[in-house]
Amino acid sequence: MQALKTYIVEDSAVIRENLIATLEELVPVEVVGSAADESTAVHWLLQPEHPVDLVIVDIFLADGSGLGVLRSGQAMEPPIKMIVLSNYATTDIRRKCLALGAEAVFDKSNEIEALIAYCGRLAVHAPTAPGAGLRPN
Incomplete structure (x- = not known):
């Protein structure tokens, strides 16, 4: 199974570092980069x-927003x-995120296990050919 090339958009360095460590330990994820603000991401x-297979985005960032x-x-x-992945996963925010193309929305406070399970399922079904990660043009 090939590791999911993942990019993290999270403004809190502590949360970002803990998320990276958790994902890389528990599921086949390789974090290939991160940003604390919208424009950098x-x-x-x-x-x-x-190339990336997955982007994990927080809503409130140092500058700009996850939206x-x-x-x-x-x-x-x-x-x-x-x-x-946000502390503000309200019904309204979930609806907005899904409308903007998010595949799923997880609450940081109580859905980390669901996020890990999601990433695990995604890794099992990820393309395995060299260079098969999604590449924006």
Whole structure:
């Protein structure tokens, strides 16, 4: 099973580091980069030399928002698989995120196990050919 090339968009360094350690320990995930703000994330994701299988996005960032990252992701070809991990996973936020192309929304406070399970299922079904990760144009 090939590791999911994953990009993390999270402004809290502590949460980001803990999330990376947890995911890389428990599921086949390779974190290939991270950003604390919207513009850095979008710029990185637009680079064709940065193939990713999954992007995990927080809603509230140091600058900009995760909603902007999701909005930008909709315009990328091929589309990038994005999920949201937030402390503000209200019904309204979930609806907005899904409308902007998020595949799933997880609450940081009580859905980490569900996030890990999701990533595990995704890794099992990830493409295994060399260079098969999603590549934005």
